[in-house]
Amino acid sequence: MTHPLEDRLRDAGIACRVERRDRLAILIPDNAAMDFGRESRLQALQMAREEGFSHVSVELDPDGAPLPRT
């Protein structure tokens, strides 16, 4: 069962899994291209705040490869 934040983000075109650590939301991008420009970033912050998170972090590719972008 996905977290409501994940559903909201996907609906907004931000394709990622949400890993919850208390009040920290870790966004893990899908392999699909994801735009994390300023607008998406602010949107994600707003949604996360509404879902009760105090912090939102996006995981950067562990292999050091570029973050998926449109």
Added chain:
Amino acid sequence: MPRGYVSRMEPTAVESLVAQKESKLIDWVRDHRSIMIGYSGGVDSTYLAVIVRQTLGRDRTLAVLGRSASVPSELAASAERVAVEHDIPVQVIDTSEVADPRYAANPVNRCYFCKSVLWETLVPMARALGFHAVVDGTNADDVAEYRPGAEAAREHGIESPLAEVGLTKSEIRQLSLGHALPTWSQPSAPCLASRIPYGTAVTVERLGQVEHAERALRALGIEGDVRVRHHGDLARVELGATVVDRWLEPEHAARLVAAVRGAGFGRVTLDLRGFRSGSLNVLEGIVAA
């Protein structure tokens, strides 16, 4: 002069107010005859140490710098250098707060135990050397914040003249610039333990990881506030809000990941909001977001 004309040579009202506060500080220092300063090399304690030195002279001034795994080694080195450059007598002591299990357990009032260790060393030292007062660099803005270390200061009779005369952080930076101090624009530098969530043990290894990662990020050219928050296997990097978007760009993100993974973190994340002072206090719900 035409009515309403203000000479550009006259200080503004704000500048006059700040000058008055500095004048009060100098009077305070003079009244206390000889002063030992709990010195960190940060903006506040450096400014205070300079004022004490200029007012009382070398023989009645001593800056004591605590060194431990909680203090970035570069900051400690820089603090010593600045003191020497401004002819401030400085003594370095090794503090061992990490060895104190009450501190290492990393409770919400961790700073109380850290400062207790510091003042338990400095106060007897001051007494033995004949210093009239022991002071710290607490400023007027600090008074409103959550600072468990302040209780330790009160218990040991430590005085905070910057706060007492009402000097704020921005005013201290302004005055520091006027005194040509290199610290005037220095980012705030809380101890490395502030990167580790409460309840997660503070260890020399974790402190070293955080220090290594932050140093590596600065080596990439990132200026301003940089924090690497330690969440076990995962690092959460906080940068100044104005640069977050840049470091999300693919070519920059790759460099950031490499830098932080080099410090031993398996996963690297970038906080989307950016640096927040007391971020872990917010995460734990100790203070409001």
